[in-house]
Amino acid sequence: MPVSPNTENYMYGKGELFFKPDGATGYMHLGNCPAFSISVELEKAEHYSSMAGTREKDLSKVTQKTASSSITLEEFSVQNMNLVLMGGTPSTSSQSSSALDGVEVTTVADQYVPIQEGTMRLSNVVVEDDPLSPTTQYEEGVDYLVNRESGMIMALSTGSISGTCYVSADAAALDISTVNALAESSTSGELYFVGNPDIGPNWQVRGWKVELSLSGELPFISEDIAQLSVDAEFQADRNNHPAAPFFEAVNLSAGA
Numbered sequence: 001m002p003v004s005p006n007t008e009n010y011m012y013g014k015g016e017l018f019f020k021p022d023g024a025t026g027y028m029h030l031g032n033c034p035a036f037s038i039s040v041e042l043e044k045a046e047h048y049s050s051m052a053g054t055r056e057k058d059l060s061k062v063t064q065k066t067a068s069s070s071i072t073l074e075e076f077s078v079q080n081m082n083l084v085l086m087g088g089t090p091s092t093s094s095q096s097s098s099a100l101d102g103v104e105v106t107t108v109a110d111q112y113v114p115i116q117e118g119t120m121r122l123s124n125v126v127v128e129d130d131p132l133s134p135t136t137q138y139e140e141g142v143d144y145l146v147n148r149e150s151g152m153i154m155a156l157s158t159g160s161i162s163g164t165c166y167v168s169a170d171a172a173a174l175d176i177s178t179v180n181a182l183a184e185s186s187t188s189g190e191l192y193f194v195g196n197p198d199i200g201p202n203w204q205v206r207g208w209k210v211e212l213s214l215s216g217e218l219p220f221i222s223e224d225i226a227q228l229s230v231d232a233e234f235q236a237d238r239n240n241h242p243a244a245p246f247f248e249a250v251n252l253s254a255g256a
Contacts, residue, residue, distance in 0.1 A: 001201055001253045011200030017071065019083065019212070021189040031075030034227075036193060038205065038234075038247070041066045067246045069191070069207075069232035070215070074225060078177045084214040084230055088183040095119065097173040102131030102166045107155035112147060115167045120151040122169040127153070131166040138165065187212045191232060191247075207247035209235040 002008045017036060018027035043064035048055040073080055082090050095118075103116050115122070125146050128134035138144055143159030146152070151171075155161040191210040195203045215229040236245035 001251055009201060012198050013195065013200070014197050015193055015195040017073075018192040018194070019189055019210075020192070021083075021187065024189065027190075027192060028079050030071075030073055030080060031077060033071060033073055035072035036069065038067060038069045041068075065236075065246070067207075067234035069210075069234070071212075071230040071232055073228040073230060076226065076228065078179065080228060082179045083187050083212055084218075084228055085179050085181040086184040086187050086213075087179040087181055091178040091180060093176045093178070095121075095171060095174040095176060098171045100167060100169045100171060102128070102168055104131070105153060105165055105167050107144075107153065107161055107163065107165060109155055109157040112145075112150075112152040112154045115146075115151050115153050115169065119171050120149060121172040121174060122146070122148045122151050123172070125153075125167065125169040127161075128166050128168075134166070136160065188235075191234075195252075202252045204250045204252065205247055206250070207232070207234045208237040208241050208245075211235065 015033075015036070017030045017033045019030055020027045042062050043066075045061050045063045046057055047059035047061075049058045078090055081087070098119075100116055100119065100122070105113065105115055107113060125140070125148065127138040127140070127144055127146075129136040129138070138159065138161055140146060142156070143161050144156055144165070145154045147154075153165075153167060155165065188209065188211045191205075191207040191212075193203075193205040195205075211233045213231050213233075215231040218228070219226045234246045238245040241248075
């Protein structure tokens with residue numbers, strides 16, 4: 001690494017962020033991370049002399065050390081959502097590709113109800129008055145509305161459906177992952193930043209005991225690319241890392 005002053009020490013920071021949850025053997029990649037910064041705070045006990053008219057500070061002692069990080073993520077993957085929502089182990093299930101044939105639906109006027117509980121992402125929806133010998137095929141937008149992604153239907157009070165109708169549709173094959181929000185009280189593990197700057201020195205940061213939590217709101221609706229704001233709290237691990245109990249910052253320079 002060049003000795004200062006040297007413009008090669010200016011840094012245009014970029015890099016990748018990894019996290020290894022407690023109990024895991026490997027790191028998960030957190031995806032594109034447009035912001036990662038670390039803050040170190042010290043609390044001090046200060047003493048002032050009373051032996052003269054003007055009090056003078058004659059002692060300062062650090063009584064508390066804390067380190068934290070602000071992280072911005074852009075990838076709403078199952079693993080990232082599970083981390084920030086403290087979900088423990090995500091639940092997984094699947095939906096097979098299938099055809100719904102004349103499923104009886106008891107409608108509620110002007111309210112959505114499931115066509116078939118748990119069946120989502122429908123296509124080729126047909127709604128009729130009888131499953132075997134239909135005399136009326138209802139018109140979407142006139143007699144009913146359908147939310148294909150959730151698999152729900154709403155009979156319109158201004159339409160011709162009264163009470164029960166029969167729905168045929170195709171259901172897509174789906175792999176389903178469910179994050180059980182707040183199933184755990186915390187998300188903790190090892191945080192690892194691998195620098196890859198366009199300009200400047202290359203730094204890697206590794207925190208041994210880091211607790212992650214969602215900072216602010218979870219933006220399911222946004223005008224721009226949505227972001228996950230995450231707070232990370234570094235905790236001391238002096239038993240295993242006495243020289244750098246909170247985290248270490250390692251510089252990689254090209255060898256001779």
